[in-house]
Every structure is written in C-alpha cells, then in structure tokens.
Amino acid sequence: MALDQETLDQLRDMVRRYVRERLVPLEETVAETDDIPADVVAEMQEMGLFGMTIPEEYGGIGLNMSEEIQIAFELGYTSPAFRSLIGTNNGIGSQGLIIDGTEEQKAKYLPRLASGELIASFALTEPGAGSDAGSLKTSARRDGDHYVLNGTKRFITNAPRAGLFTVFARTDPTSRSAAGVSAFLVEAGTPGLTVGPRDKKMGQKGAHTADVIFEDCRVPADAIIGGIEGQGFKTAMKVLDRGRLHISAICTGAAERLIDDSLRYAMEREQFGAPIADKQLVQAMLADSRAEAYAARCMVEETGRRKDAGQNVSEEAACAKMYASEMVGRVADRAVQIHGGAGYMQEYAVERFYRDVRLFRIYEGTTQIQQTVIAKSMIRRAKQG
Template identity: 65%
Template sequence: MPLDEGLTLELTETVRRVVEERLIPAEEQTVAEDKVPDEIRALLRDLGLFGISVPESYGGLGLPLEAETRLMFELCRASVAFRSILGTNNGIGSQGIVIDGTEAQKRHYLPRIASGELIASFCLTEPDSGSDAASLRSVARTDGDDFLISGTKRYITNAPEAGLFTVMARSEPDQPGAKGISAFLVEAETPGITVGPWDRKMGQRGAHTADITFDEVRVPATAIIGGPERRGQGFKTAMKVLDRGRVHLAAVCVGAAQRLLDEALSYAMDRRQFGQEIAQFQLIQAMLADSQAEIYAARCMTIDAARRIDAGEKIPMLASCCKMFASEMVGRVADRAVQIHGGAGYMADYPVERLYRDARLFRIYEGTTQIQQLVIARALISEASEAIGR
C-alpha cells in the first residue's frame, strides 16, 4: 500500500522546505563543480526520494503517480540536476523491473535502487539511433547459455554514477525493428563495459550523461528483464513505462517553470524604470500573466493524466499531450523570464540565464516534441478510423 494522504502531504511540505533551505542555496556549487554535492545526495536519499515509485514491499515509498507529480512540482523549483540524480531510479531504471521483472530480479535490485545505494540507468539511445529507437544496432548474440552484448550507447543519463544498466540490444537478428530487442540488466562492474567522460552540455550542469561502450559483455539469459521467456520483448517493456515517464517529466517542467516565473516576478517588483517598478508596466504584466496561465494549464493536465494512470487507464496520447505541452510551455516561460530581466537576464549573475539553458533540453529528451506530435496525431487518426469503421 502507498503512503497515506497525510504522510504524502507531509513529505511534500518537507521537500518544499528542503528546496528553499538546502537545494536552491546549493545550486551555484553544483554548477561550479558540475556535480551534485555529496551531502545533497545523502539528504535526498534520507528523504526516500530515490524510491518514490518503487513499491513499499521492496523498500520504496510506493507513491501513486499523482503524489509523485506533486513532489516534482516542488523539487524541480530547484535546479533540475537534483531531480536528475534520482530520476532514472524512479523511471525506467526501476519501472521496467517493477512491471516485467521476475521476483528474483525485484528482490535483488529494487531495495538497493529505492535506498539510493544503487543508481540504475537506461541504455537505449545510440550514435545512429535516437528518435528511431527501434533501429538500434547493439547486439546480444548467444554463446552457450549466455549472451555477449556489443555496441555503443549515447547520452546515457547518470552513466558515470550507475551501478546497473538496463541495456536494450538486438537478440533476434532475423526480426526487424522492435520485435527482436531484449532488455538486459547489466551490472556496471561487468567486464567489457567502458563509460566515457561526462558530456559537455549547454545546460543542466551536475546532471551527467556519457557514452557507454559494451565490448562482448557476457551476461546470463536470466539477466533479461522477465527472464529468458521474455527474450525479444524488451522494447515492449520500455513502451509500458513511457506513459508514466512522460507525465513525470511534464511535472518536472511545471516545477522548473514555476521557479522561472518566481524569479521573473521578483525581479519585476524590484527593478525600477521611469520612476516605478517595471511590474506596473502592462507589457510586463502580460508576460507574467501568460506564464501563470500556461503553468496552471500544464499543472492541471499533469494531475489529470496522473490520476487516470493511477486509476488503471492506458493513456499514451494524453501522456504525450502532457509532455509536449509542458516542455514547450517551460521554454516559453524561460524566454519571457529572460526578457523581463532585460540585459540582466543574459548575465550569469542572475539564475534565469542558467535556468533558460537548463529548460531547453526538455523539448528533446524522452521523446522530442515532434515525436509527441506523431503519437498524438496517429492516435487521433486511429480513433477516428475505428469510429467510422475503416
């Protein structure tokens, strides 16, 4: 059973306080060192945030998605680097095991994932395989009772810190597209794995991504999520967790947008021009109002979608709507926040310069806006075709 409503509310209030008192003050150190401070990692572990979505029976908080999104609204008012260090543990790093893993896999990995002892990372994207994920080239060839995995994965979140990789590799070379892909649980210390240096990114310093090379990495057939009987079903496992992941990311965007609006409003009420606060100028007010309305809309969409998923509905189209709208929304809010700051917004002395760069990634990862548009449009066309009997 998940935490009761009172405890969930208490945790949300605690996260809000931690954001104000500990995380926002630690942002500059995180940026300067390109690393989340160890004491902040320990704090987030102690709060149980590495196991938000892991069932209580395996040591996690077992929160429903609605409660998880409300936590993200608060947590992501601080630098999204803090969310990123625990994001893969709560997303596809654990949810693939939760949904399709064997009982042995769940008992072996989930308690350590939930405690933050083990960082789980997801390896899908490759140098020549991004949005077209089903075209991946990493292979897992049989060798007796084992598999030998070879290939390169790119932009893998938390790769430098991870102790466990979920690796998508083509185990059925005669089956095209997604049909021949298996999901393997591969521990980072397995011989043949090389993690490259941290990527140099536009923003989100402190949140690490890197390339990973697998060179004849030997794993048993029992390393397939769900066991050998789920060989070739890995892509289906990934698709099962996408709805939850997209709604989670929409909540991340809402939190980041709220911080941007808070910064813009504070600056507008302090900055004086022409003898008055610039917040009194109607064109500034218009940008503030547009931002507030869009944040409210994204927040409502996200909560509605989360409630539907918690109720057992399958909502791939609505999840894509949330991710698309919220990620585009935070980009617009970030642009307005810089504009309200004027020249100061372009200077690193003010948080909005960094927050603007951080926000740009949301429209790209975990499914670009264009991919979300395709998902939404194809679902609409499919529903309409069924309705008219085509």
Template identity: 60%
Template sequence: MDIETFELLRSTVRRFVEERLIPAEDQVDHDDAVPPGIVQEMRDLGLFGLSVPEEFGGLGLTMSEEAAIIREITRASVAFRSVIGTTVGIGSQGIVIDGTEQQKQEWLPKLATGEAVASFALTEPEAGSDAGSLRTTAVLEGDHYRVNGTKRYITNAPYAKMFTLMARTDPGVKGAGGISAFIVPADLPGISLGVPDRKMGQRGAKTCDVIFDDVMVPAANIIGGVPGQGFKTAMKVLDRGRIHIAAVSLGQIDRLIEMTLAYALDRRQFGQEIASFQLVQAMLADSKVDQIAVESMMNAIAAKFDAGEKVALECAALKYFSTEAVGRVADRAVQIFGGAGYMTEYKVERFYRDVRLLRIYEGTSQIQQTIIAKAMIRNAKA
C-alpha cells in the first residue's frame, strides 16, 4: 500500500477509535459483548482483511503496516481487537502461507470481508504451551477424517464460521510431527460449544470450549493438502503473531500513559498537582521509557520481517519484552491513580486486568525465554 493511502487508512482508524470504540468501552464491559453495529463498521473499514492479500479482497498490509493499525485500534479496549484478531492471524495466514489455490479462493475472500470469522483451535485441557502433546484425533476414513477431541479457551468460537483446527492424524508419530491443520466449517454436524468462559478481564472477548464429536471433515480440507504439516504451518505464522501482540501491547501502553498523565495533571494533593511530585514523575518517566523501547523494537523487527530476514529470536524477545512492559505500565497507572485506580469508575483497573493475559497467550513469557535461550545456544554452537 502506498504511503498516502496507508496514512488515510490510519487516520480513518484513529477517528473510528476516538469516535466509536472508546465511547463504547463501558457498554462492552457491562454487556460482555461488542455491539453488532460496531462489528459491522469494522467489516466496512476492511479491518478483518488487514493481512489478506489484495487479490483475495483484503488490504494486503505489510507487517509494519499491520502493526501500526493494530496499535491504533488497541488504544481502545482490547476486546475490539479480539473481534478481528483470530481472523487476521492464523485464521487467514495459515491459508495464505500454506493453503492450496482452491482453499485460498474459497475462504480468503470471506475472511477478508468479515463474512466468515475464523478461530484457531489448538489449545486443549492438557495441551497449551506443549502443543505437541495435543490429543484431538483425526482418523482417515475414505475421503474424510473423523475428528474427536475438545479444544479449550478458543477465542471467537461463538461467532466462528470456520476453525483452523490442529489434530493428530498420525498417532504413530509423537510430538508435533503427526499433527495436521484442517479448515473446519463451524456448522459441521458433531461440533458443539461449551459455556462461555468467565475471565479475569477482557470482557467482550468471547472464549469457550469447542467439542468435536465424530465430526467428518473432508480430507481436502487439510491446509495445503499434505498431512503432518500442521505444526509447521502454525510455526510459520507465529513470528507475525508475536509482532501483532507487541502492537497490541503498545496500543495499550499509549492509552495508559495518556490516561495517567491526564490524571496526574488534574489530581491535586498538598496544594499542587501530583505530576509535580518527583516520585510520580519517576513512574511516568519509566512508563515513557517502556513505550519508546517497545516502539523501537517493534518497528525494527517488523521491518526485518518484511525484508524476509529470519527473526524468530527477535520476535520472541519482542513478544516477551512488550507484554511484560505493558504490565509494568498498567501497574504504575494504578499506583499513580491511588485509591481511584482500584475503583471501576476509573478505567485503569480494567486495563490492568485486561493486559495481564498478554503475557500468557501466543506463548507465555517463559516459553519466549526458552525460545530465546535455545536460539542463543544454537547460534553459539554453530
């Protein structure tokens, strides 16, 4: 996308965030749902198709451009980003990267317009960070696979028209090698949903169990048409996803600093604004440093990603640092607000709870540390 067109998109999204999303935050928190009208406006803006190539009806943004738009969106509650996140991520990207031409033609235009919402069905009751231990099975019977298993904490499952499902097609291969990725229409017989999860934060972002009970999935729905490549497909999307989560973190940091600085300039104690107190200034300064550090890392690593460089270590470091940083910024925000920061009347306690999840999904901080260290060791030995 040329610079002029992109800047027009960014300014449009920024106005949408200010005029529509931020004013609707309290309603989303109260109703535990994003209003359908806002979801439709997100479709109209093309936000479901950020990462889908233009030839399939998407915006075809680079990683750097996607990160900039996600940063704008997540100045509002992360629940709004959740509406599009699973579609923009592996829901579409697994097909973009490894899908057959027929799969691309059938699904990418629907995903780009938001006609179809995608969910990523990987996590299980006993398989989270250790994705290679998943137990959902897909047994070949003629030209279909019989799928059985339960997936847990699946974002957007109640709205999904399609699941990118990870299932074990070869029980004889332990770990990740026997896993395949399927495109599973959500209306197939045998698919049922659990009760919506009640979470610490991120109200409005829907997750629940998805149960597959003798679901017959066409063999042609294996992404790329080749069994046993599912985990590799997921790994190819991870770097992009980790940059995306850094952008989410940065958008939340932007908003937290904005709210905290405004409060520090307005709140008075001992006859003066609390922003004049050096210990408050220290917390504000530390948050600004975190903001600049995340922004610098994200922009540099996204540019390397767009240039085709190998950035797996850098993406893990970025995801780790950015999500830990937004946790620190949120904690300082509550501290600066004082007693008010603990009250639901002020939004910082909500942001504090919302951003806590960022250190867990898309690979926990501890998984990122392991990835970074192992890559360092491999590089040293090489």
C-alpha cells in the first residue's frame, strides 16, 4: 500500500533526524568496534525500521517501492552498517517469502522479521558460485519428511546475527542449471548449521558477513519456500529489481553525504589566502559530483514510480544499480581529493566512505552483471521489433 503524503513525510523526517542526530555521531565507534551498539538495535526495532516493506497485516509498515526509496536516501547518508542490519529484513530476506511463501510460512516468520526479533540472512553465494548462481553446489537430499542440506555459503550478510536463513540448495542432482535449485527457510540453531568467524573486510565495519556451513543439516519438507521444489532461483530473481533499486538509493544518499562533507571542508579550508571552494578546479569537482548524484536520484525515483505502476523495470533497475554504484565511487574519489592529505586520514569520514562504497559495485549483482542484463534486454526488445 501507499502511505498518504503527510504520513510519508513524517516517517522520512523521523528517519532523517535519527540518522543525522543519532547514527552519524556513532560512525567512528562502529568503525572502531566493528559492531552496532545494542541500544541502537533496540531503537531501530522500536521505530519499525526492520519491517518497513513487510505488509501491515504481518506487523510491518508496507512501504511501496517509491516510499522505500525515499527512506533509503536518508539511510544512505550514514555508515552502510546501519542500513545493512535492517536491509535484509526489508529486502531479499523477506521479499521472497512475501511473494512466494505459503500462508503458514508468512504467518510464522514475517511478524518476527518485521519486529526485528529475527534478523534475516540470504544464503545464496558459495565459494564457487557468485554471479553464476545456477552453478551452486549446496545440495538438499530428500529423506522422508525432511531434506538434508550439505554445502558452504560464503560472504553471507548478517550471518553472525541471523535467526533465519533463506538457503538456496540443489534439490535436483541431475540438473546443472538454476531449474534444479530450491529455497529453504532454515532457523539458526538447527543442528548441522554452523556460522564461521566474521570476515575481515576492506570496509563496512559493523556490517558482518561470514561463511555458513551445512553438514547433514535436517530441515522439514515444509521449509521450502512456497512448498514447491525447483522454484528457488525464480524466487531470487523476483526480488532483484527491488533490491537493486534499494541499493541505488543507498548509493545516492551516500554520495549526497560525501558532497556535503566535501563542500563544508572546501569552504573552511584556506590555501593561498582564500577558501579552496573559491578555486575553479575544486568547484568543478563539486559540480560534477552534484550533477551525478542528482542524475542518480532522478533515475531511481523514476524507476520506482514505474515499478509501483506495475511495469517491468528489470532493465531500468539494472541501469540504476550500475550507474549509482559507479557514481558513488567517483564521488568518493573526488571527496578524498578535495580533502587533500586530510582525506587520507581516518579522522575524516571520507576516508571511511571511500572504502565502504567500493562494495556497492559488487553485491546485488556486479557492474558487469548489470551491463549484461541491460544489453541482453536491449537486444531482446530489438528482436521483438
């Protein structure tokens, strides 16, 4: 459902204030400790941020795509770790269940995801299967009223915190395509499920990823999303457009934060007797960043409107994700350059953001995957005339 404009404005203003007054001051602490304080997690639960896109009948707010984008712009303004904590519950960790889950599965898990009682995790990537998700090797063998899962998942976001994993495994051992893949709902603590140590990453401290290992992990047959074998990859594909637009909005918000920091620094920092903001070459970097961030914002908002109108936006969502994730990398690079030597120092946020935003060009589909999606869509349309 769509909120009335006044309610949406109130929600956006609340999130904006919370981000800028509460989360931004905590960024250094999160980076140093590699953890989000427990009281912040509780506050985000209280605000309903874990269930923004989950339907109201299951305890969520029920934001549509355009509304989610507006909130994501605000969340992107601070460290990605905060968004990462709630992102899976609102995105790939719940949307497959919302779209393809049985009523029993929805009733069992969605209210707990919406409240933040459960943290969701999306276990698709493997040591040998990333962009080529159809080549995954994790197996799910039928054994009476259960399936037995074996395999290893890699770089799984929120795995150390997760209470519920959406696990993709091959139920048809004779298939070597995505058609033999099913999606399972597996609760943390299930015997045979082990989470490895936290990954040590380039950036995004506080956003935890880890391996998830399945060794003869038995789950009931009704743990398959929708109760149907072989639909797992199709379920994953259905949630991609929304996920890509969400990340595009986060990239745009991060770019706007970097621009604000760069402009403030340029107006305060003096060289040759005047603020460096007066120098035309610095102005050029600021202007280029502003124009690119504005282009991304327009692209994401327009694609969100089209999706809410029921249009197929797979090509446009891929365009937005490709452009916005590449754009924020360029903006971050200029931000460091404007800060000069200070931009290389950890006391300034631009140094951290420079590392943090690099990941956006990789997950939810690499830039190269987006290029392939876009080009194939163009060719397909051309052939159709």
